[in-house]
Amino acid sequence: MAARDWHDWHRAYAQPASFLSRRLAVVQDRIREFLDRAAPGPLRVVSLCAGQGRDLLETLGTHPRRTDVTARLVELDPRNAAVAADTARTAGLDGVEVVVGDAALVDRYADLVPADLVLVCGVFGNITDDDVRRTVGYCAQLCATGGTVVWTRHRDEPDLVPRICDWFAAEGFTLSWISDKAAGFGVGVHRFAGAPRPLDRGARMFTFVADPPPRART
Template sequence: MPKDWYEWHDLYNTEPVLQQRLEIVREYIAYSLNASPDGAIRIVSVCAGDGRDLLGTLKNHPRAKDVSARLVEINSNLVERGRATIESLGLIKQIEFINGDATLASNYVGAVPADIVIVCGVFGNLADEGELNRLLDNLSFLSKPGAFVIWTRGHSNGIPYSDNVRKVLGASGFEEVNFQLTATGDMAVGIHRYRSESLPQPKEQQLFVFSGVPRTAR
């Protein structure tokens, strides 16, 4: 089993379920780019890993030059790999990769509210439903009116954990655009659109507490 998040991301090379999830996430990112109004598109990615979901989409997308993005990730090895990809794509002036704590609101100041918010591989690494609700509430700080929010949630032991995510998002001013399960049925990917007003300040400095470990990540 992977001992850290850098090793965990290497599972994308061998695990079909992760490959399927990544394909759906990229599909939703591309959809969000296509559906965004003409002009600049601001993106933030929470717990971004090496950014392969966003960067892999921008590689061949016609609106790549419209994007300005901030990716936040605490693992320095993943950030280094992501920055190398950004450089190879010629997007170094548009995309900044912050090596910092994605749970802290201060790491998003100047980059939010965003047009597209990516929160993938996060919800399954929160301690409980209360912590999930706390993060979902704080998405109103990250998202501008009309923003797309792309998220993932794993299922296990026959429990469809994504049902609660969809319910809470719907009650928090987010309208569901699309939702898919991987072929295995145990990984969900959703895309919602924010239909309320942005919060000028977060409700609290720490947006959520990340408590997951790589060997049990969902």
């Protein structure tokens, strides 16, 4: 099977009724809630495998807290990164940096963590269960005390979402919100109640599987 074209994958967002568009709306609502409730002052955001940055950038572009946010979006596909960079520039989001590179490398975030918001969207459906568990552990290094992680995962069988919630709990996170299984997708929000752990410099959090699922259910 040929490797997925991640730029072409984004075309589904042009269809309002598509799985990706419906899930995106939910993720954006969760980001908006985070921004609405965040304490006054600077906010740091990191986004892993950010794609075209639609989740954060489309939300931040019209939000009153837009100038408070310093964000780094890391995306391997240069075409998607170019779209994200153009969106940020057009919206005047001067605090947003788009980095072309491997989002699985911890060092990509070294000077911006612990962050107030960590986005792990479109990742957990493309890596092994062991790597999902490993990445959840690294979220305790990336996230500030009281910070928020927003993540996604499909609900196809075997449904890993309940175990992901358990893994977050084991790492010191509390569940703030989880989408209903009937929605057909999983969006989770966890708040970190612990103290950030030292960053494991030089480490890799995950590796995308060679043959991703046939449906756009990441």
